[in-house]
Amino acid sequence: MSRLLLLALLLGICAAAPASDVETLEITSADRKLRALGYRVQIRTSIAVVNTGKAPIASSSSGQRETPLKGALVVLPEAPHNVTCLRFQLNAPLPPKGTLDFEVVGVYVGTLEPWPRQAPADAPTLALYRDSAALVSPYPVRQQTFKMELGRIESVEAPGAEVTTKGQGAEVRAPGATPPFRQLPFAAHFEVVGLFVKGRSARRRVDVSPVGASQFDEEYEVEHRGAALKGEWSRLDYISRTKKYGPGAVSGLHVTGLPANAANLYFRDGIGNISSSAVQRTETGVRVLLQPRYPLFGGWTTDFKFGCVTEVAFDEAELKVILPPGATLLNVELPMEVERRLEVTHDFLSLVGRTVVVLRRPMYVPELNVPLRVTFKPGGTILEKSTAWLVTGAALVAGASIVRRIASS
């Protein structure tokens, strides 16, 4: 299943970085803040580095804050086998004694594992998070902190590190400076706050009609990733003591952010309409509570079709934008790395194929939700032609039958 993913940070200079920079760069302080968001884990790492070498790393000047850096996953030969590094390209070279502060925000999916793996229905959803108490890095770290907001904590263990827990939070302090690639095993066992739900896949189709309206059609597969249900499941217990029975059960997902003019919402699956959902219309938008046919307990899955579900991370997300017939695609703007593909689809009545923009991204998290802008040029004449043919055909048939009726009487 999901293996613990350790990410180390590597400050690279350029593509052909000399090996010496590993020795001359040092992390003066690293502060990690972890937040458990249901099934996702968000880690915000603030890092300050200094160039202790004599030569400037690349040329001069320091990096600027608030400027996004470009990063890529790399495997370094000197790294242990379970460590993957993320190499960032600096905007400007770092001079000797020069310092640089930057922040890395990562959202990790699959790093929380249910523990115990099987539990009765009335047990709380407990999860285990494993990581290194020390920041795993190709550079030595002088000083560091690791704070986390988890949930009700069962236990935090970090041999060789100092642990303090307070309420739903914990802090782990690695003793003194740590050498490169130092790993201090650490594990936190806690009760999950929020939905412990993972989406297996999300597929959205946006069909832009020639008259300018767009229709959204979305298919989701959702799975409760908590401990697999062990033993009996009782509806009686679920209805008579809902709060205590199945504390981690998911009875509904909230959908927000639909525009106020969203109309004709539907919520269904392969066997028809799912009649348990609530729609609230407000001035600014539409809020929908989607209730699957049954509450989701540990290990249970369901699927449905509907609008944009937030709060859930997906293994795979796919978006298709179907342009009106005859339209020419001009541009797709999306500030995110995705697989892009163009397809052509044919639906009935349209004489020419319709261009489909397919955007696919594995490991989608709601934090990545950014506006998409598709620009195209509508092709009106083709539509008119096909409609005209239809109308002419219908008129001919009608005319013929009238003529025949009059002639025969």
Place this chain on the structure above:
Amino acid sequence: MTDASNTPPVSGVATTSTDGSKKSDKRSPGSSAASLTTVLTLIAICLLATAVRLFSVIKYESVIHEFDPYFNYRVTRYLTEEGFTKTWNFFDSFTWYPLGRIVGGTMYPGLIFTAGLIWKVLQALRSPIHIQEICVFMGPLFSGLCALATFFFMREVRGDGAGLASAAFIAIIPSYISRSVAGSYDLESIAIAALVTVFFLYVKTLNTASLRWATALFFGYLYMVASWGGYSFIVNLLPIHCLASIVLGRVSTGLYVAYAPFAILGALAALNIPVIGFNAVLMSEHFASFAVFGILHAAFAIKWIKETLPPRTYEAAKRVVWTVGTAVAGVILVLVTGYVTASPTFGWTGRSLSLLDPTYASKYIPIIASVSEHQPPAWSSYYNDLHLVTLLAPAGLVAAFTPLTDASLFLVLYAVTAVYFSGVMVRLMLVLAPAAACLAGRGATRQRDGSIKVFDDFREAYSWLSHNVPADAKVASWWDYGYQTTAMANRTVIVDNNTWNNTHIATVGRAMALPEKASSEVFRSLDVEYVFVVFGAFIGRVLGVGRGYPSDDINKFLWMVRIGGGVFPDIKERDYLNRGQYRVDSTAPKAMLDSTMYRLSYYRFAETGPLFGMPYGYDRVRQQTIGLPDFKLKHYEEVFTSEHWMVRVYRVLPEPNREVRLPNPNRVKAQRGAKVKPRRPSGDPTSMPSKTRQ
């Protein structure tokens, strides 16, 4: 172009949207597409209403059915042959010999003249259709129109969504279908459409306060009066609504424009129909309309005085108006009473009186009482005649109060009076049908807060099975659910609706009838991992569902026993019956209480608590208190139960559940053939040692 609004979904799927938000829908940019869908759906409903009634033509032929329609057909044919004037004055010497019958003066001409008019128009269009065909298809045609009228009526009351749902219900409601199938050329076949149209026009006038609609209301009422004796329902319902509005302080211009012209012009209209004639002003059933006409004016007078005079003077003026009004009303009352008491029936026609007093007809008018459709209905006929609508209408009645508008007040009053009248006479179930359909439409459409209850247990359970049970698992249930399980849950079943192999079905029947241990062995031998039963008693606890879901597995269980016993002699039907009676209470025999079906159905049922003063474990479907309220399962494990317990899914345990009874550490297992000294229970030296125990 990309930022435009959503278009409707591809097909006419049931939406989860907030229907009834009529006003916001109308303004939203997507409304043109939405209203196109509405129109298309409405056309489809009208076609459905028409098409479903054509089945009698397919099954038999294009022929007129029953008794009354033949008289109507004969007069219609006379109309096409002799013309309007002759028919109006038609004296039929062929009937009631030697008396004859003044047909023109004793019939409601609406139906006949409508058919004649359609025939005339088609003739003019050079369509030589025989008058019989027109008569045959009048019912289906007007049913389509009735669906249309229902849509418009409910749209005024609540909005497009409720309108569409109501139209769909009226299209398929059994009691109306039975009266308007092709060939049922009777007054009711057009009268119901006219009735609903009048209601629509009345509500429309109420909402718009427009004299144009008031004029349309007059013509609609004229047509109604010409069509059916049921007009007296309208002539009393509208005053009741008007009076209720006055009492509830809802006096408005709309009410005046809707009611006042109707009261006077409507009476004039009725006077012109020969069969009613002066009854329209002389008989008691019309008096309410005039009385409320007066009260409405008094209410407006008080309102006007209040607005024009300062408060102190107003009190004095109000007193004057009250005194004068009471005096005038008293005088009128004395006169009317004097007039009314002069008649033996207090001025009521026999038919009306038999409606108000359900015992009247049986006492005085046996000819009315003798007709079977004039008998009070049995309770079951509400389910037979209204079908699904029975379940939804109560919800709609409740929903009609949120918010209570003039229009929804009218709907409530219509429904309540119609329920009363339908309780007096089976025949008037027909009047209830549109009301019930409208309420059901109101109930079926979702409210903003989503408070409507929908029972979707079967799909819930099938969906659960399809997602949360291994793909190769075998699922056992009674054969009725076989097709559904394979189709919706996508799992292998043991038996299904094809029922080609009786032995196989008998095996499942036997397994359901055997005690837990034996049945789990049978199921394991069939590789069955999951068993589900359909259970209807819990749903009876949910308000508005009546007695639950009677076609559940406990009620089918005797068939399982019979079919199982037909192949396997170890199952004997009499073991499951208590002296020939099928019981689930404490008088039920042991085989019944031990059967797997009983256990799986009632597992933890008694723990759901008492119901309206009934004891724990009261089963409303069987109307018995279950005989075995507290037990644990040893060879099965509950893995899923749907929201209203209609489907309960169990896993067949590979080995018995040990948590049921803790093992006795002192217990020594006896060797086969070993001599064991029988132990007597302490304190009872006389009792015989028990023999082999399982």
